[in-house]
Amino acid sequence: MGFLEFLVKRADDMLELGLQHAVIVGAAVIIATVLGVALGVLTYRHERARDLALALTGSFLTIPSFALFILLLSPLGLGWRPVLFALVLYGLLPVVRNTITGLRGVDPAIVESAKGMGLSRRQRLLRIELPLAWPVIITGVRVTTLVLLGIAAIGAIVNGPGYGELIFTGLARVGTPVAVNLVLAGTVGVMILAVLFDLIFYAIQRLTTSRGIR
Template structure:
């Protein structure tokens, strides 16, 4: 058998022998990212809604959320460690911060792209400012907003793996355990298990958002 094929079979056997832990860590990773995405989506859309009509405010919010992405993840996790301790909390907070920019930016962009004539027509029909926003502007902007949430999710799936440094849940444990055992027979398999798991989770999340987009967007806006 070709050596490469043997390596792949050995790796698959390694994963199978640890299938329960792999499944557990994968579910932890999914739950961790889902929680952070939910928080960043709610906060990001809200910030976009509150600031998109004011150029100064929206520029400030986009700049502030963009600044979060310039903070190295290792540093941010360690900083939050001193505030909220080990475990899930620092990872969820950090991921939420990292996930804000794509959501805020796309919310603002989507709302600003709504044809003013449509908004004026709705106003002429007697709809209040809130009704126009919720019934007209936000539904039209939704595909752009959802794209921002989707991009944020894929980014967070990768960053979440680093959360293992502060004992956060997820597939990052395989990667860090492998790095801690460099030069041992299982090191590469551990790291690969974590990496492959993260990639699969990212693909699954992307598929979910593709389906969600089809279910929540009218045919005329796709």
């Protein structure tokens, strides 16, 4: 059976697994973004705090994904829970790093001008610093998304949702005619999702960034 014929025959499975993959990654990205931006905001003004935040979130990326998924089996069981938890951990560093970079890159003169106008620390952060840092922050979110799309496929080892099911099923059937088609279908599915997510974030960045700082 040719690959295209295989895709047509398994179109329903491809769509269902694609939705599962997108949902688990989307949820992880949202959580990682909220936590990462909050951590960046809390630490960017203090050298020791931001170094600690970057070191901690960076250490998560050194944990092999296979090992982490297996370690999470005991407290979280099989299914989407260990996958979501692991993806959030893996997704923190780019968001934290870019939030800190973006906020520290804001021109101090602009911040001082806002302070001179009577804006409080919170108002300066929300109205001046975060909007100016936003293009850098959302770039970190885009990087996180692309990284997590690939890692999410490995979550199939703990019965996680998504295209990893096709990939691992194919690997288990190595030597059979359908093995390559299964692995290739899962891989192509992840690549298509990566393109779609990147287009979505590009549109979000265009819509949420002031023309003056694009």
